[in-house]
Amino acid sequence: MTVYYDGLNHYAAFNIETDVPEQLPLTEEYIGCDINSNKNGWLVTSERQKEFFDVDHDNQMIKHVNKLMSKCRKGSRRWKKLEKRLQKWYNKRTNQLNDYIEKLTYNLVKEYDTIVFEKNYSTIKILIGGEQNMIFPLSRFIKRLKDKFQLYKSESDGVQFVKPHNTSRTCHHCGHINKELKVKTRNWKCPKCGKILDRDINAAINILNRWFNGDLPEKYLN
Template identity: 85%
Template structure:
């Protein structure tokens, strides 16, 4: 069975433990599925009601952060006004309240975080979160016990099943969500840190591209390709078929499930690829150097845009894995990106006439022939060594 990737982690210095997330697939009965979907809707409704009461009290453009006591009072009022909220699991509504309070605090701390917005049914992923009582273990073998919903069976790999059943594993909370086809549970757990990887004293430079030569090229000549062309073509095909059907018909609903399946497959492939590639890079190298001003790139396959690759997520996972597996290593470093492709790494001559489409070029001074991207990756590595 395919392993479920790690969602998140952080080191806990006091306890000597680290927090991670493990996702499992749930297998629900019909009654449980109905109750879950009701809880999804009530959690979203709670968020919107609390936000609406806040804006009614303080105004649309207010920057004041409400206290937990105020939000709790809003929650009590909402339960009186909407009695059906009391029919769902209570801690999930309290978690929605706490998430809203955290969103207000984050919007004040950094400009990157926008003020809280209303959750729409179409754009918000259906989910709810339950807390775990201290010294209680919700998992036994392949069964998880959820408040109000009873025992639910799940499936995952043997490795993660053993981790969830380990006596030293402590559970913080459980997030249940729906991806349009299946229900999943994400366990937030505390466990012992994994063994650290040995230092290799090997460093590489990495050049990021948007061409057929590989989206990532290293100074060692390694080229990385990520191809989901088939998945994209299937998504386009199903969208064309859906456009010919009446919306809401039986065939339209059947195609909608197929479409969601391909969307999920594409997303899971990307997550799995990033997790495996980042771990392998951290295992091999102590320092990985990139150019500054990275964001996203368009990966091309056969001259056609295949996808927009999330570079920010990729580099963040690299930093996380260095902190977890090699905290003493240099980790991810950055250098200036000016003329990395045009500069000959052998003699230092800058070829100002080099065009963007030229993938291989010959240095006019030393007569050496280079692969454009490998040459750029070597220059990136050399700039870090020279402290530029």
């Protein structure tokens, strides 16, 4: 049993041994994923899916309560009341994030046998509401993916990694490297083949392409 305190309440967590869960069926599906820190989606896939984690309301309320606290004398009755209110918002945001990670990782493992990322991952800032941002625990997200693959699909390839060099600047359609592409450019036209590319979707396809050693399935070229 583990006892922990979240700033408002004490909780007891129990570890219970159970039988190994039933394995999920293999789907022979695979996907490349590009990690971002912009409004285009923090996770963009080679299937053109974009993941967003929206806690803008929570962030605004945290900012609002902090502003109210700054006008109070520290340690006063009203300050202590606002401190509890602030902790509740922090806890709510944390719980939403944990729930989001658990559901997303399970759904990805259920749908795909292989999920490919670039090697240079650690933590990222997800931009929310312009100037508001929060730290997303990317390393924990990757770890939960690995844990679930081991638990539910032990025979699959699971989480794989490729080198990140030029994944955004290489046209997945013709292979041309656009060395003039700027970081802030989200959509660009390939100078060689004329293909209009979403920067992040293009990167995700290239990530998957590298895992295939250049043998990209036809469905990703359409």
